[in-house]
Amino acid sequence: MLKLCDVSKTYCGRKKEVAALREVSLRLEGGMLAALQGPSGCGKTTLLLVAGGLLAPDSGQALLNGVDIYGLSSECRARRRAMNIGFVFQQFHLIPYLTVLENVQAPLLASGGTAAHKYAEELLERFGLTARCNHLPGELSTGEKQRTALARAMMNRPGLILADEPTGNLDAANAAIVLDALVQFAEGGGAVLMASHDERAAARGQHVWRMEEGVLVSVCNLNEEG
Amino acid sequence: MNLWRVMAGEIGYRKMTFVLGCVSAAVAVGAITCSTALLRGHDLRTEKLIEIKEAKTRAEMAKMEDDYRVIMKRMGYNVMILHKDQDVAELHTLGYPSVTMPEAYAENLAAAGLPTLNHLLPILQKRVLWPETGEKILLTGVRGQMQLPGRKGGRAPIMAPIPDGHVALGNAIAARVDVTAGEKITLMGEVFKVERVEAARGTGDDMAVWVGLAKTQGWLREPGRINGILALECVCHAEALGQIVEQVTGVLPDTQVFEFTSKVQGRAEARKRATETRQTALQAELEQRLSLRGERQRLMAAVQPLAVAGAGLWMLLLAYGNTRERRSEIGMLRAIGVREKQILAMFLGKAALMGLAGGVAGIAIGLAVGFLASGVAAAWREIWWLAGGGTILLVFMMGPLLGCLATLWPAVRAARQDPADVLGEE
Numbered sequence: 001m002l003k004l005c006d007v008s009k010t011y012c013g014r015k016k017e018v019a020a021l022r023e024v025s026l027r028l029e030g031g032m033l034a035a036l037q038g039p040s041g042c043g044k045t046t047l048l049l050v051a052g053g054l055l056a057p058d059s060g061q062a063l064l065n066g067v068d069i070y071g072l073s074s075e076c077r078a079r080r081r082a083m084n085i086g087f088v089f090q091q092f093h094l095i096p097y098l099t100v101l102e103n104v105q106a107p108l109l110a111s112g113g114t115a116a117h118k119y120a121e122e123l124l125e126r127f128g129l130t131a132r133c134n135h136l137p138g139e140l141s142t143g144e145k146q147r148t149a150l151a152r153a154m155m156n157r158p159g160l161i162l163a164d165e166p167t168g169n170l171d172a173a174n175a176a177i178v179l180d181a182l183v184q185f186a187e188g189g190g191a192v193l194m195a196s197h198d199e200r201a202a203a204r205g206q207h208v209w210r211m212e213e214g215v216l217v218s219v220c221n222l223n224e225e226g
Numbered sequence: 227m228n229l230w231r232v233m234a235g236e237i238g239y240r241k242m243t244f245v246l247g248c249v250s251a252a253v254a255v256g257a258i259t260c261s262t263a264l265l266r267g268h269d270l271r272t273e274k275l276i277e278i279k280e281a282k283t284r285a286e287m288a289k290m291e292d293d294y295r296v297i298m299k300r301m302g303y304n305v306m307i308l309h310k311d312q313d314v315a316e317l318h319t320l321g322y323p324s325v326t327m328p329e330a331y332a333e334n335l336a337a338a339g340l341p342t343l344n345h346l347l348p349i350l351q352k353r354v355l356w357p358e359t360g361e362k363i364l365l366t367g368v369r370g371q372m373q374l375p376g377r378k379g380g381r382a383p384i385m386a387p388i389p390d391g392h393v394a395l396g397n398a399i400a401a402r403v404d405v406t407a408g409e410k411i412t413l414m415g416e417v418f419k420v421e422r423v424e425a426a427r428g429t430g431d432d433m434a435v436w437v438g439l440a441k442t443q444g445w446l447r448e449p450g451r452i453n454g455i456l457a458l459e460c461v462c463h464a465e466a467l468g469q470i471v472e473q474v475t476g477v478l479p480d481t482q483v484f485e486f487t488s489k490v491q492g493r494a495e496a497r498k499r500a501t502e503t504r505q506t507a508l509q510a511e512l513e514q515r516l517s518l519r520g521e522r523q524r525l526m527a528a529v530q531p532l533a534v535a536g537a538g539l540w541m542l543l544l545a546y547g548n549t550r551e552r553r554s555e556i557g558m559l560r561a562i563g564v565r566e567k568q569i570l571a572m573f574l575g576k577a578a579l580m581g582l583a584g585g586v587a588g589i590a591i592g593l594a595v596g597f598l599a600s601g602v603a604a605a606w607r608e609i610w611w612l613a614g615g616g617t618i619l620l621v622f623m624m625g626p627l628l629g630c631l632a633t634l635w636p637a638v639r640a641a642r643q644d645p646a647d648v649l650g651e652e
Contacts, residue, residue, distance in 0.1 A: 045649075049646045049649060052561065054560075054561055054644075054645050054646045054649065055644075055646035074566070075565055075566075078560070078563045078564070078565050078566075079563060079565075080563075081561070081562070081563040082562060082563020082564075083563070086562075087558075087561050087562060087649075089558070089649060091554070093554055093555070093557070093558035093561075093649075095232070095235075095555050095558075095559075096239060096555075097235040097236050097238065097239030097240075098231075098232070098235050102227060102231065102235070105227040106227060106559070106562065107562045107563065108227045109227060109228070109229065109232070109559065109562075109564050109568065110559075110562055110563030110564045110565065110568075111563065152562075164649075
């Protein structure tokens with residue numbers, strides 16, 4: 001599904017260079033839910049952006065389903081992203097003037113799908129948002145916003161979900177709903193890579209990968225250990 | 227879900243940005259429409275003013291011609307046709323022609339329908355004693371103006387016929403015998419009513435008594451005879467006078483024609499000068515209007531680009547602000563796979579809509595202002611003419627075009643924005 005091979009990324013600041021990723025390699029297969037942990041600034045978000053085809057590494061390869069995504073044109077990469085990857089952000093990034101239903105359907109803009117209305121409604125029902133389908137994001141609670149973002153991430157039936165602090169702003173109940181959904185997604189054959197400080201999130205991951213200063217320092221397979 | 231829905235949603239969510247953009251487009255389009263309408267309104271008004279002035283001039287010229295006719299009548303006649311045996315010296319000594327000719331000459335001349343003659347008046351004149359008063363008068367028999375074939379009706383005759391039992395008196399003789407219009411007099415043993423007393427002319431006519439031609443022919447024992455045909459020609463140029471002589475003697479070989487050249491020339495010159503004066507006035511008016519138009523055109527030439535540039539700059543700033551405000555949204559859309567050209571289409575589509583809406587409003591406002599300001603009191607249907615159909619169509623396209631051009635740079639910048647920059651900021 002996703003394979004990073006010796007990926008490095010350095011940000012060039014005005015005063016100094018910051019190595020966000022240093023020869024990171026990892027492999028994520030369908031059915032896996034991996035939690036990426038580490039202190040702020042250790043490179044978690046950069047790793048997700050590189051894995052999602054949004055940030056080209058300085059060196060190394062990012063393979064999605066065996067294809068080097070940075071070897072593709074920008075247009076092809078965008079299309080591949082639309083078809084294969086779902087994103088969940090800590091800040092939700094919902095479109096403020098579209099309703100909940102329309103936000104969930106937003107990925108159709110990229111994929112061009114038209115007959116997905118029913119599936120969008122199923123997702124809303126699954127995340128308990130049916131009653132809110134015609135509301136604007138500004139009228140939602142934080143938990144509802146994140147659930148909307150999660151439904152949006154699943155709209156195009158991707159194989160991989162990249163989640164950056166998906167429970168960072170949520171209370172325990174809403175965090176549980178989001179984590180349950182991610183676990184369920186992985187159980188359905190999808191792959192999830194989740195960057196999080198949240199121990200609850202880490203506890204739900206089958207794999208916990210720890211990062212420090214741009215390096216993947218430990219890999220822990222909870223299932224194997226358990 | 228499609229781009230139109232996203233665009234419509236965003237327009238509804240950020241109404242003020244859209245309205246301000248529309249206002250910018252309306253200002254640019256309105257300035258062009260209004261200035262074009264003003265200039266065209268100016269042309270229309272000039273055309274109407276000149277038309278009115280020309281009509282007024284024509285009316286004044288017609289009135290002036292009538293006035294000249296009256297003046298010429300009072301001065302005497304332009305042309306006098308006499309028998310060829312009439313001695314000129316004797317004519318001047320007696321003050322009237324002594325040689326007679328058949329009255330039928332006048333009828334033949336009228337029947338010939340010479341284009342240079344407008345009025346023919348056969349007369350029989352002789353200086354006689356008014357026995358009842360002891361005054362010497364110029365007895366003048368007239369039969370009224372003869373009908374000329376093929377002439378337009380409606381013009382007043384230069385001399386009305388004297389009805390039976392009536393006379394007209396010259397100003398001096400009326401004063402000498404102390405008679406006014408409406409009173410009765412006795413002439414040659416018969417009683418006549420004074421039809422009118424002519425105004426003083428300063429000529430022999432002031433001692434004339436006008437009586438019916440037949441009565442005069444009877445008194446003078448000259449039945450069927452006349453001694454002159456007075457003619458008022460209508461030619462405008464003195465150069466044509468020679469033609470009159472040629473034409474008259476062609477019809478009546480036994481006659482000679484006396485031209486009162488100086489009077490006719492005076493009339494012709496006066497008319498010519500009056501026409502020139504009118505034309506000069508019209509030309510001056512036209513030039514003044516053209517000069518005013520030129521000034522307005524120069525002003526418009528400065529205002530139009532300024533308005534367009536100002537509106538374009540304002541739209542650019544609005545679009546730039548809009549793309550900054552939507553940075554996170556665009557980053558997310560790019561992350562989920564929305565392509566650059568789709569983002570570009572969203573911004574340019576909105577700009578085109580803004581330009582279209584503003585353009586329509588601008589055309590309406592520009593036309594209304596131009597219509598009112600140009601002072602053309604015309605029907606509303608002339609609005610299309612005011613700005614010109616082609617101009618309206620061009621301006622109609624200009625709104626969306628201006629919107630797209632002004633938005634292009636911010637839109638391209640937004641579309642090319644690296645989503646990682648936005649999403650990584652978290």
